[in-house]
Amino acid sequence: MMKRTRALTALMAAGALFVAACGGDDSSSTDESAVETTAATEETTAETTAETTAETTVETTPAATEWAVDTSLCVDPAAADAPIEGTLKIGSAMPLTGGAAAAAFAPVKDGFEAYVQYANEQGLLGDVTLEVAIEDDQYNAELTPGAVNKLIDDGATIFGGIIGSPNNAAVRDTLNDNCIPQLAALTGSPAWGDVENYPWTTGQLAPYTVESKVYAQKIAELYPDGANVALFHVNNEFGQVYVDAFNEIAADYGITIVADETIEATDQNPPTAQISNIAAAQPDVIMAVPLGAQCISFLTEVANAKAANAGWEPATFLTNTCASSLILTLAGEAANGLYTSNNLVDINDPASLEIPSVKTYVDYMASLDKSEIATTAGAGWNTAETIVAILVQAQASEAGLTRASIINAARNFSYTPMLAAPGVTFKMAGAEDPFLAESLVVRQYDAAAATFTDIGELVTEWES
Amino acid sequence: MEVFLQRLVDGLSYGSVYALIALGLVIIYRGTGHLNFAQGEMALFATYCVYQFGEWGIPVWIALFLGMGVGFVVGAVSEVALVRPVSKKSPFAVFVVTLGLFTFLNWLDGAIWGGQQLPSSAMGSTQLRFPSLFPAEADALWNVFGVAIRQERVGILAMVLVISGLLYLLFNRTKFGLAMRAVASNTESAKLVGIRTNVVLMVSWGLAAAIGTVGGVVMAGLNSNVNLGLMFTVFIYGSAAATLGGFDSPGGAVAGGLIIGVVENMAAGYAQEWIGQEMKLAVAFLVILGVLLVRPSGLFGTAKVERV
């Protein structure tokens, strides 16, 4: 209902999602100056993935009992099984206007559209042509239901890449009731793994809960005698999900929480007071889940606090939504040595260009004259690629291309995307594995070289 | 004790920003009896200009003065062209015009600078962070009785005190200041004794916006970026400061700002269970409400404040 005058809220929201959506593409995995212990393992993984990612292959997993959607609950079961021919329209709702949100997300949209264009040019779906229709919801969940209704009215066959947790939540009932696939929700909320109640909704990003647990595990590795950890998180659903997951398993890893500080998503003041409280508790590790610009002020304040408290040198684990090259560059020296995680390659890293599929992407963006946004557009490209891969698999299935076969393909899926970090495969398997990406590699940032170093191997512990 | 001093210094530095916004409100109020809802947005527009000057390679202190100039012009023009003509109609019309200015300026910032939260190197930006006026490196510290005090915070506080001092001199030691006080106490009589009230009012608005600009630049520096939402809450804290100090007392505005900054920081720090980060703003709200109900003239204001 309220439309454009909403910079205040949109700002932080945009920051959140911008990094949520784009954070995945800015870290390097094949850094030559890697620590010796990890160098060996890295080399081998790099080799094997170079082969698997050489071309966009679709592997169908021949599972014994494939999960299949029950279309009898649909409003119109016949529509779910009707063959899709000619044009397939992918609908989406993204923040395209509304100040910060639009500025942050324009590249995601460009990357998304670029891949669909690429897929059409490559004829990946044979005689089916893909079309994209993206409505503007300004990252306001109030507007998403209307935008989606409008798109359905305009003939959208499936939805994909809707940005934002509240935004996806606001339309999942409509889409599930009508058996319209809602693929690749661009958020890491664990809510997108609810196969029983929302079989038609799938997420794209690694669940925030998994990321949180990966950090807990890594902290236990680095501090075998137990660690005192301070939490710092933004006071909204995003921050809460991380912290709840972390608290849940902290004890199992010998972690003691010594401080828990919050920041409001719309707060403009740097978290000076919060960080002095954390410094007073003298933790070994700070586990931080800030948003957007707050990532920078958090890092700056921690650096300040360290300078003021000689001898206190905590390790900082920072959510990968903060780990975009832009944010880390702005944070400068203060970002040095932080730990984060990822599952995509860094497009800026010259070493990743040696992976043919990454080079294909970069060249294609260059051919569209969009090289300058290639880094941030990667998330959009990767999302559209996942959706198209699902469509290709559905088309190859016995049922042919229908809405039901699309969601069946999505939920029985295994695919190595072009921009994946070595060893990463996107997988889903019915109710057993409701999430696409659950493997992350922990990385440490080197501010001087602006590169990441892998710390240990890909953590696949929460991959199901 | 260390933590207490730390919080005190932090509170004083944020309080300085509130004091600057409050000063602007008070200067305008004294002259016209209007509450300028666009005060924060005028400052924000000028702050964006400072950012732009920085992009063009102008050093931050010079950019600050240029930005204050822009702020002055925006404030003065708003008064002459928009506020003065409608102020004859009704206080409500003035309120609506300041609200319109508020919305328009915020939109204009977005229209010109795109409203992106972070200066983006991809968008041709050469300067990576909004510059701080004072040394802001992690080790720019002074150790005072074992407490590490950031030079930046001390610099901000000192600057606000200097500005307040200059304003005091302006109000009390210059002919123009005398004219301002005359207009503040009785516009009609001031006019009769030959004071050019129009000029005085115009300059008041300009001055208010220029001082606000300093607040905006300091805030953006503390936050290392400028964005469209920067001044919303600052404006409320500033209003709370002006209310607390008394709407017609410049000294009260400064004291009010510093008090609000410290109280807010202490409350969030020590009453974490109850107030914490999420209810900091409620402190400002309760101050505004409480003062207006119990003592509308604030701590240092004169009792006539209830007019309007």
Add this chain to the structure above:
Amino acid sequence: MNPLFTIRQGSTANWVLRIVVSLAVVFVLLWVPRQGGGLITTTIEALTLMSAAMALNLVLGYAGQISIGHSAFLGVGAYTTGIMVSRWDLSPWLTFPVAFVIAFVVGVIVSFPASRIKGVYLALVTLALGLVFPYLLTWKKLAWLTGGGAGLPNSDSELATTGFDIGLAQKGKMQYFEIFGWDAFGDLRKPEAKAAFWYWIALVVAVVVYLVCRGVVKSRVGRSLVAIRDNETAAAVMGVNLVRTKALVFGVSAGLCALPGCVIAIKTGGVSPEGILSLTVRGAITFLIVMVIGGAGSLWGPVIGALLYTFVTDKTGEWANDSAIPGVLRPLFAWAQIPPADGMFAILLIVLMFVAPHGLAGTWRQYSQRVVRIVPRPAGAVGAAPAAPPSDPH
């Protein structure tokens, strides 16, 4: 100036005019849901916005009390629906009266300090209230109720997966909406039925808000209000109980403002301080802009303002992208990196204060009266007039 036509109230011409206007309105209201797609979506937004603006108008336009905090009352409504449906599994219908009552009580409480604080000071207090409200929702001491920063349905709870969507068949919630056995919309899970359903809820809310506002304004209370607005001291001397009248009106206004909040919560299927932007202070500023542009102190003002605001904003929404701007206007707007609607309305707001302080509705009345003027019946002729049904078509 003498109008071209003069129509006497209660005359045949007056009735014809009323019936024609009513039929036209009814026609449009029935036509919109058949269009589907973008039109119905925008109309639903306009309806919720106008309800909030009409509620605000009662306090601001009639009682002359400036409020920039009405977003908080809308938020009370949205959260009442959210909490009752999501936490306690109650019927969404029940939430409308409950939301009204809660917001009414909050409004009355707010009105007591408000009646002692005047003019722009009240604006300041309510602005602070509007800014604080979303933080109150995230407050950890209230998280047991509001879900804190995460909002409702809370993602860690059971409720995360159920939501409170009205049309969800397998949850045993309402799938069909029947009025005396007549299935009004068909299967509510279908998007077009859902859109029509939201539209009718939003419309009914808007009509109810309009009728209550009209009732208040035309009543004794309404006349007291205008008296207070125009001269408080005189009103008090005339025997108007200032505090009670203001409290009543503030309460009614707050209660009414909660109703569109319920509609939004039902539509969005979840509430959070970030997800629903109308409950932030930016929402309150929009209500104000809409109301003033439409015409403060006029029953139809907020309606006109909301329609104009929503449709212009929708039409110009893509204008940040230069190629979306129609050719003639491109040089005018191409430089702006964000859509122009906010700037346009801000300028309109300021211009109106100069040329037409009574807003578009006031201007319309002024000009339309040059064509047709409806004059009251002469006092003596009341008994002689034909006995017309006393009801009003609106």
